[in-house]
Amino acid sequence: AQSVAQPEDQVNVAEGNPLTVKCTYSVSGNPYLFWYVQYPNRGLQFLLKYITGDNLVKGSYGFEAEFNKSQTSFHLKKPSALVSDSALYFCAVSERGGTYKYIFGTGTRLKVLA
Amino acid sequence: NAGVTQTPKFRILKIGQSMTLQCAQDMNHNYMYWYRQDPGMGLKLIYYSVGAGITDKGEVPNGYNVSRSTTEDFPLRLELAAPSQTSVYFCASTPDGQWIEKLFFGSGTQLSVL
Numbered sequence: 645a646q647s648v649a650q651p652e653d654q655v656n657v658a659e660g661n662p663l664t665v666k667c668t669y670s671v672s673g674n675p676y677l678f679w680y681v682q683y684p685n686r687g688l689q690f691l692l693k694y695i696t697g698d699n700l701v702k703g704s705y706g707f708e709a710e711f712n713k714s715q716t717s718f719h720l721k722k723p724s725a726l727v728s729d730s731a732l733y734f735c736a737v738s739e740r741g742g743t744y745k746y747i748f749g750t751g752t753r754l755k756v757l758a
Numbered sequence: 759n760a761g762v763t764q765t766p767k768f769r770i771l772k773i774g775q776s777m778t779l780q781c782a783q784d785m786n787h788n789y790m791y792w793y794r795q796d797p798g799m800g801l802k803l804i805y806y807s808v809g810a811g812i813t814d815k816g817e818v819p820n821g822y823n824v825s826r827s828t829t830e831d832f833p834l835r836l837e838l839a840a841p842s843q844t845s846v847y848f849c850a851s852t853p854d855g856q857w858i859e860k861l862f863f864g865s866g867t868q869l870s871v872l
Contacts, residue, residue, distance in 0.1 A: 653798070676858045687848060687863035688801075695858070734800060738858050744789055744808055745816065746850075746861055750800035 646671045648737050650749035657725045658757050665720040665752045667735030674740040677718040679709055682732040682751075691733075694718060705729070725756045760784050764849050764864035771839040771871045779834040779867050781849030788854045790832040791861065792816075792824065794845040801848065807832055808854070839871045 647670045657663045669675055676695055680688040692703025699711045709720045718735060735749040765780045783790065788809045793801040803816030807826040821843060823835040832851075836843060846868050850861040 650800075678860060680861075687865045688850075688861070689863075690860040693860060736861075740858070743814070744854075744858065745803060745806060746791065747803065747817070748793070748801040750798060 646737050646739055646745065646747040648735050648747055648749035650733075650735055650752045652752050653750075654753045654755060656755045656757060659727055660724050663720075663722050663725045663729070663754065663756070665733050665735075665754060667718045667720065667749060668716050669718060669735070669737045670716065671737060671739045675718075676738040676740060677709075677711060678736040678738075678746070679703065679707070679718075679720050680734045680736065680748075682734065684731075688734060691720070725754075727756045727758050730754055730756045762849055762851055762862050762864040764847075764867050766867060767865070768868045769870070771836075771869065773839060773841065773871060775839050776835070776837050777839065777869075779836070779847055779849075779869070781832045781834065781864060782830050783832075783849075783851040783862070784830065785851065785853070785862065786829060787851035787862070788829065789852045790826070791850045791852075792822075792832070792834045793848045793850065794818065794843075795848060795866075796845050804834065804847075836869075841871050843869065844871045845869060 649668045678693045679691040694711045702708045738746045762783045791806045792804040802818045805824040807813045849864040
């Protein structure tokens with residue numbers, strides 16, 4: 645069965661500093677991996693995805709994520725955090741050749757401090 | 759282009775009442791999903807559908823039913839509402855194809871069962 649773990653409930657970072665939001669996954673085959681962001685009282689918005697190819701994926705708003713197969717991780721990163729990046733971030737996994745289910749993690753609240 | 763439309767946005771039910779959460783998409787997507795979001799629990803998959811007439815259970819299907827008579831619509835039915843079903847419900851869709859694509863989310867339905 646697919647699963648996703650986001651080990652941190654909250655991440656605090658100072659504005660201008662680099663940020664990392666962690667995600668590890670478990671699938672029996674090859675994964676499709678996604679990051680979504682949710683602002684208060686809104687639906688989820690797509691940030692980026694890993695399907696195949698280059699392990700470093702670039703997405704919206706300056707975010708990027710690195711796929712590491714050996715560590716089964718897909719951490720979200722940004723070189724310089726903005727206060728406006730403060731939101732709830734979700735990692736999700738789907739399995740290639742699987743049932744087309746998308747399984748989400750529990751979410752990490754990012755707080756960027758001015 | 760409306761995308762994924764959910765109705766209603768808010769609803770309060772009494773224990774034991776029934777209701778249907780509506781979801782419609784105008785993007786001709788075959789795959790549709792229902793999630794519930796609870797604080798600290800992330801998004802949990804309730805049911806999903808890979809096409810008209812085809813539905814399957816997700817992670818937390820108990821207490822819910824779905825149908826998919828058309829490509830556009832994927833209603834979620836609560837037959838006997840319970841306080842444990844108090845949550846925010848999101849509908850999502852995605853196109854089918856060679857690669858799994860991102861999910862397009864509706865704006866959510868906030869449901870309280872009292």
